[in-house]
Amino acid sequence: MRVHHLVDSTSDYCAFLVADSIAMQHPRKRRFYFEAMWTRREECREIIKAAWGEGMGLETLNDIVARLKNCADDISRWNKAVFGQVPKKIQSKKNALNNLVLRDRDGSLGSEINDLMDSKEIMWHQRSKVQWMGLGDRNTKNFHSKAFQRKKKNIISRIMDGNGNWCDSNEGVANVAVSYFTKLYTTSHLSRIIEVTNAILTRVSGEMNQDLIKEFTKEEDQRVHYGGS
Structure with missing residues (x-):
């Protein structure tokens, strides 16, 4: 057990930190993240x-x-x-x-x-x-x-649809939003898709995928929720 006297550059006050022994941590390789x-x-x-x-x-x-x-x-x-x-x-x-x-x-x-x-x-x-x-x-x-x-x-009072018409009702705003994102994420005119997927590294094997998509059992559900073995 150690007691540390902490000094902060943004305050005139100092705090005490009571620290226990530091747990051992095993190093691991970090993925690349772009830092803002x-x-x-x-x-x-x-x-x-x-x-x-x-x-x-x-x-x-x-x-x-x-x-x-x-x-x-x-x-x-x-x-x-x-x-x-x-x-x-x-x-x-x-x-x-x-x-x-x-x-x-x-x-x-x-x-x-x-x-x-x-x-x-x-x-x-x-x-x-x-x-x-x-x-x-x-x-x-x-x-x-x-x-x-x-x-x-963040409050949207009205929105313009694809035809240039303004919609100000809750239902109208919702319909325009759903229509926009449905069109945005609808796949069309696919080309070179195999080349794209081949360039992506495989992380989940076929055996792992079968385990992920198989039906769960009652025993598994009980084990997760009630901590059974």
């Missing part, structure tokens, strides 16, 4: 342009898949060099701030921590899929005002 915080750097755009080579040599889907992989690898290497591990960097800066809090005359260290916190906020904002939370809203009144404004904007 990367778009704050101009180098990101240049790396993507260089990886795709202005779209030259993209005759087949395999070419596109290979180019996507090269682009992801280049961005990952750049991210590791420029950003590294953002949470670890934040903790490192906080540890330094804890030692220099009384000697940080110009406030530069606190500014670095706040910049990294902004990057972390963007990263977890993207992961949480909370689209109504604006960037930069860490515990401020702007958080609530943005949510309220978004709520008002």
Whole structure:
């Protein structure tokens, strides 16, 4: 059991953290995810342009898949060099701030921590899929005002159909929405579909698929709901 004295760059108060022993975690290979915080750097755009080579040599889907992989690898290497591990960097800066809090005359260290916190906020904002939370809203009144404004904007009072006619009744708005998305997701004029599916890596085997689609039994239902063996 350990007690830590926490120093925060955005507050004059310090908190105590009582921590137990850290559980062991086994490392695992992470999938590539595009981080929204990367778009704050101009180098990101240049790396993507260089990886795709202005779209030259993209005759087949395999070419596109290979180019996507090269682009992801280049961005990952750049991210590791420029950003590294953002949470670890934040903790490192906080540890330094804890030692220099009384000697940080110009406030530069606190500014670095706040910049990294902004990057972390963007990263977890993207992961949480909370689209109504604006960037930069860490515990401020702007958080609530943005949510309220978004709520008002989400009300659809009328909508135009495909023929240019306005519909303002609930049934009319619903019919236009259903018609639009039905047309949008209806497949037509298929071409090169086999080539597309062949370029997708298989994750579920035939045997696994049979297990997934088979009828469940009463015993399985009871085992799931009541914890039976």
